[in-house]
Amino acid sequence: MTTKKAWAVWKGGIKDGDGAISTETGVLKEAPYGFKSRFENGKGTNPEELIAAAHAGCFSMALSLILGESGMTPERIETHAAVTIEKIGEGFEITSSHLTVTAKIRVANEEKFLEAANKAKEGCPVSKLMKANITMDAKLAP
Template sequence: MKTQGSAVWQGGLKDGRGAISTKSGALSAYPYGFAARFEGKPGTNPEELIGAAHAGCFTMALSLILGEAGLTAERMETTAEVTLDKQPDGFAITAVHLTLKAKIPGADQAKFEELTGKAKAGCPVSKVLNAKITLDATLES
């Protein structure tokens, strides 16, 4: 499987503007730029998109792993907090912290921790990131 995303940029770093699009159309010329990335202004940024992708990937991977264990989630909600740090050679994504709240009938805490750990390590987005990935997972009753 192959898919794609694209970006267009006009202007300099601080005064320029960009637009990000996805093949699916989920994003279509959605604005991004320096102010959205570094100054908290409206728009998106690559780190936010990586966070959404990681949260989605991890949650889908966990759904697969749960199914293989004979379990089905009633509900799972994952957020991914992405840390962008200034390094001597530029900026780098140094960490992603996943937070999961899940309601999984029939799951006990030990099995839940085992399966969430497998999903964290095994999801394709986790595998591509050169960052410390941590997880807080809460099994709700």
């Protein structure tokens, strides 16, 4: 089992506030995010962009594994993920993640490649997370 950690700090109201996201590896260190970067194309990152990056990266690794098991070693896999958030009723929901993948494989069978891509789409851990049970520990600061 491996556990990875990240955290966010938010200050202020939803529209006038701002936040910062960091990861334990230091890849993100107080990366700014806020209402404008999430809903108005402002500067900074946002949760959906980070989910898209995670989905693209996870899918690419899963596809590499599955292709290798099928005897097709990829020279390059490029995956783009587009995560959509929509207002549904009173709140917001992530309604879709669309993957666009291009793979360069020296010796490839298109049918086996498409089968591997579909298997990776269903089986990568981030795809599974989108259907996962979510647990939480919550407390107020003193």
